[in-house]
Amino acid sequence: MESELIRINGKDNVAVAITALAKGDVVTVGDDTFTIFSDIPRGHKVAIRDISKGERIIKYGYPIGEATEDIGKGRHVHAFNIRTLLNENAEYHYDEAAAAEAVEEAEEDRLRWKDHVPTIMAYKRKNGDIGIRNALWIIPTVGCVNRISMQLEAWGNAALGLEDGVHAYTHPFGCSQLGEDHDNTRHILADLVHHPNAGGVLVIGLGCENNTMDSFKELLGPVDEERVKFLVCQESEDEVADGKRLLSEIAEAMKNDKREAVPMSRLVVGFKCGGSDGLSGITANPLVGRFCNELVGMGGTGILTEVPEMFGAEQMLMNRAVNRKVYEETVKLIQDFKHYFTSHGQVVYENPSPGNKAGGISTLEDKSLGCVQKGGRAPVSGVLGYGERVKKPGLNLLSGPGNDIVSTTAQSAAGAHMILFTTGRGTPLGAPVPTVKIATNRELAEHKSDWIDFDASAMLSEDPRKVTEDLIKLIISIANGEVHTRNEINGYTEISIFKDGVIL
Secondary structure (H helix, E strand, O other), X not given: OHHHEEOOOOOOOEEEEOOOEOOOOEEEEOOEEEEOOOXXXXXXXXXXOOEOXXXXXXXXXXXXXXXXXXXXXXXXXXXXXXXXXXXXXXXXOOOHHHHHHHHHHHHHHHHHHOOOOOEEEEEEOOOOOEEOOOEEEEEEOOHHHHHHHHHHHHHHHHHOOOOOOEEEOOOOOOOOEOHHHHHHHHHHHHHHHOOOOEEEEEEEEOOOOOOOHHHHHHHHOOOOXXXXXXXXXXXXXXXXXXXXXXXXXXXXXXXXXXXXXXXXXXXXXXXXXXXXXXXXXXXXXXHHHHHHHHHHHHOOEEEEOOHHHHOOOHHHHHOOEOOHHXXXXXXXXXXXXXXXXXXXXXXXOXXXXXXXXXXXXXXHHHHHHHHHHHHOOOOEEEEEOOOOOOOOOEEEEEOOOOOHHHHHHHHHHHOOOEEEEEEOOOOOOOOOOOEEEEEOOHHHHHHOOOOOOEEHHHHHOOOHHHHHHHHHHHHHHHHOOOOOOHHHHHOOOOOOOOOOOOEX
């Protein structure tokens, strides 16, 4: 039953069950046929040869841990008989030959797209940016005005008739924060005010918060005054009435906005995974990686984050840094996040989650090696700090945790027009931008069709090139506004901001 097991790389000493296997099943991997010695859930690993205690477990062609006992051929390989090899003191190097190869492969993709980059229909903004939605966003400077913002959101959606709606992005911060936490809050909120998917923005403050409106305006810099309005509630006799008036003024400025043809190279796409399983690194993540290669080849921009889920696979990314400076920035990105863990007395390998393990992921290396495949083989062209916006095309690495809402917010703030979100277990959440849920397996796609936008299990049965083309067609339709993602249809959009310090 060769189709029930897949060996990802010729160096691997384990294979992954594509379907659940039962004790006594006879399976074939390559030219070898053997018996399964215990029930194996879908997505879990099977030893395809005898593995000795202390020997490295190889998957994706790289170690994902070492055996804690002798593991016989045909037996289950999982968290109960593997331990991580990760520690806080890894050493890195810059492989210039590997980097040159990555750049060369990317040039081949660029030449292939050179004369026929697809077009999308987008909104051109005054500052030269493009947006794929024309929503009206409400951004509170402080959590104290969240309920006012939500009240205005409800009124705006009932009264203004905007095609892409009014959305209030509430959060509990903006006051009683110090240092880096305060800066992070302000920068993420400022990035959202500048986001081109918003045709207009109402910024609402209280009046006594640390994130004062005057200091926030200074951080924002120049804005389109017809489309970005400010309301300080303590200075208003009736903040709800004033808010409605300002929303109406912004909607009036937006009413004649029209989509225009622009090259797909203008698109910025975030790559994210959540609720991963053992098939994530076989179907959905490689599919997103293929799309990343094509987007970068067109001249577009990708954003990869979830730094803790690079641990164990970071050298692969470092080997694709376009130059030594980017390599050194990547090393700093990794080391800084390791320091974040250790400064709180935590080990760097406290991952994967219980749901990941249930889905077949055994160690953080196992998870990370599957996770980074979302970046395909694209060269790493830039490294961004948390709260920074993209400055250059190509694949950018963004500082941020693995937490789904925090990382999708960071990608949105960095400038992603949409996010491709792969999942094996399923999740309904959505970012402020269209969040395309890509299922790793058919069962999830069918069971949670109200959450899922694309079924990547086709990668197991169809030509991967065709599946990639189908995904590109869907992404173009979403960018054009012809299709809305499930999170948009369900109204599941929210933000969360990274916090590390004290609250006063």
